[in-house]
Amino acid sequence: MTIEITSDADLPTCLNTYSKQATKARQLAHLYSGIPAKNARGPRPQGFFSRTVIVTLQNDEEAVIQFRPERLDLEPFDVARRALGAAVPDIKVIQYEELEDKGIWVYWMTCISGKTWLDGARGKGSQTRVTTVRSLGRILSKGHVNNSSGLVVDGKLRQHLALLLSSKDPQIHRFHDVARDLLGKLAQLKVLPLFVSHFDLNDVNIMIDDNYEVSGIVDWELSTPLPFGMGFCRIHTLAGEFSEKKFHMPPEFEDAEKGFWREILDGIPENVRRLFLANPEAVQTAVTLGTLLDAFQLEEGKIGPYNPVVVEALPKLLTYRIPLIRGTGSPYSE
Numbered sequence: 001m002t003i004e005i006t007s008d009a010d011l012p013t014c015l016n017t018y019s020k021q022a023t024k025a026r027q028l029a030h031l032y033s034g035i036p037a038k039n040a041r042g043p044r045p046q047g048f049f050s051r052t053v054i055v056t057l058q059n060d061e062e063a064v065i066q067f068r069p070e071r072l073d074l075e076p077f078d079v080a081r082r083a084l085g086a087a088v089p090d091i092k093v094i095q096y097e098e099l100e101d102k103g104i105w106v107y108w109m110t111c112i113s114g115k116t117w118l119d120g121a122r123g124k125g126s127q128t129r130v131t132t133v134r135s136l137g138r139i140l141s142k143g144h145v146n147n148s149s150g151l152v153v154d155g156k157l158r159q160h161l162a163l164l165l166s167s168k169d170p171q172i173h174r175f176h177d178v179a180r181d182l183l184g185k186l187a188q189l190k191v192l193p194l195f196v197s198h199f200d201l202n203d204v205n206i207m208i209d210d211n212y213e214v215s216g217i218v219d220w221e222l223s224t225p226l227p228f229g230m231g232f233c234r235i236h237t238l239a240g241e242f243s244e245k246k247f248h249m250p251p252e253f254e255d256a257e258k259g260f261w262r263e264i265l266d267g268i269p270e271n272v273r274r275l276f277l278a279n280p281e282a283v284q285t286a287v288t289l290g291t292l293l294d295a296f297q298l299e300e301g302k303i304g305p306y307n308p309v310v311v312e313a314l315p316k317l318l319t320y321r322i323p324l325i326r327g328t329g330s331p332y333s334e
Contacts, residue, residue: 029065032108116204116205121208132214144195197225
């Protein structure tokens with residue numbers, strides 16, 4: 001099970017305050033790079049599974065030092081970086097026995113410039129959402145990993161749906177008919193290539209520059225390649241919003257959402273574009289499946305804790321139709 005950090009007190013004594021983390025991060029950045037560190041700062045907000053310090057070196061370059069209470073599998077970062085380039089931080093482990101003996105592993109990452117979308121768009125106009133979501137589509141369009149998705153479909157996705165269908169949880173049981181329908185359509189997805197898919201695409205993991213364009217995406221440790229379209233299922237919460245525990249489409253929703261899909265269509269390789277245009281229903285199935293499985297994610301082979309607010313909105317979110325399917329119609333059925 002992933003180890004959550006609820007407060008600095010969960011860390012060993014040598015790291016249980018921000019000042020201790022900053023001091024150790026400066027020391028480790030110097031040790032790793034060979035360049036002295038001149039200052040350090042913490043991002044806002046901190047993650048639930050790590051403590052992060054951004055260190056400025058004497059040559060004014062910035063690096064990220066991250067302390068984690070468990071080892072990271074670096075392969076998902078490497079896969080995403082090979083596909084998306086500098087939008088994904090480069091990550092290396094810093095071997096440091098003194099902390100490893102205390103159950104803490106240290107990682108060095110390149111620093112993605114800008115602010116989190118949450119911070120950078122705070123108090124700004126609605127047009128920032130359109131700009132950010134469109135530019136995110138431009139980045140994710142580069143996510144091609146492999147032309148074959150059969151192994152993922154027959155293994156990971158079939159197992160995930162089977163677990164949903166075997167669940168006695170009344171909240172999950174509400175969606176058994178949807179899950180059975182998607183199980184029957186699963187073979188359609190084998191025609192789609194694999195694309196990088198972020199596990200938790202949200203306004204904290206998306207970084208933006210001063211023009212509200214996406215400068216990078218962080219926290220790739222749980223990401224996995226999925227059939228094209230599945231990784232775009234967060235378009236609901238990226239172009240829309242939750243308010244008072246309900247999902248809403250703000251006035252700019254379709255500008256942002258259609259802009260996202262235009263950037264996807266313009267940026268994907270030509271062979272993928274031809275597949276998309278010839279098989280829009282398969283892409284629609286992938287997006288719908290992604291929406292369902294994203295609400296009930298797997299954690300160590302079991303359906304993990306789920307957000308009741310998202311589950312309450314799920315009947316509406318599952319009616320979403322991509323622009324190529326719905327034409328001039330509404331994104332959602334009422």
